[in-house]
Amino acid sequence: MNSHFPELGLERNNCTEMSWIQSVLYFAGISIEAPPEILLKRPPISNVLFFKAKSDFVISPIPQIGLEGLWTKMLEEPASFLILSPYGGKMRQISDLETPFPHRKGNTFGIQYLVTWENANETYRHLSWIREVYDYMEPYVSKYPRAAYLNYRDLDLGRNCGRNTSYEEAKVWGLKYFKNNFDRLVRVKTKVDPLNFFWNEQSIPTSIYHS
Secondary structure, three states: OOOOOHHHOOOHHHOOOOOHHHHHHHHOOOOOOOOHHHHHHOOOOOOOOEEEEEEEEEOOOOOHHHHHHHHHHHHOOOOEEEEEEEOOOHHHHOOOOOOOOOOOOOOOEEEEEEEEEOOHHHHHHHHHHHHHHHHHOHHHOOOOOOOOOOOOOOHHHOOOOOOOOOHHHHHHHHHHHHOOHHHHHHHHHHHHOOOOOOOOOOOOOOHHHOO
16 A cells, blocks of 8 residues: 555555454454354344435446545535445456356445434435436446346345246346346246245346346
């Protein structure tokens, strides 16, 4: 960081080194010194009752004007978070076809946009805000499809309205999460769960209802 971004003045004490399981504790609002077993007790994280998250993948560097606009939007909402996850290294050495997760070679980093709130009466305002942020970022992120990270589940991308959702309906969100691997997952789903017993709002459909 000091080599590439000396203007930030980053110092060692600005960083906290931790293991992966400690990072799980950290994002749950628990001390990283706590034993991991505390996660089995499912303690309440905070007073936050509601949150909304969306995601993107970035291929090309975001220009300064784009970042300045993003900072401006984030500062509008005090209870918002922006998480940038760097990609590359070993991740890009694994073929896109080796696992269902396709977002490997070519991605510079992933983004999670997150906002939290406590009052149900504020839901519409917060949802509108995060969707504005997402719309603003469209020129600066992946395209065809605009990809998304499955673990930041986003029902704005589309959802199964019933067990008989067709391939055409599900691919609206399925291609964003899985890209070309979506077709392979549909074939596997059709073979191992033809009756679609394992179902949720964004589960893989079977080809039985292909249209």
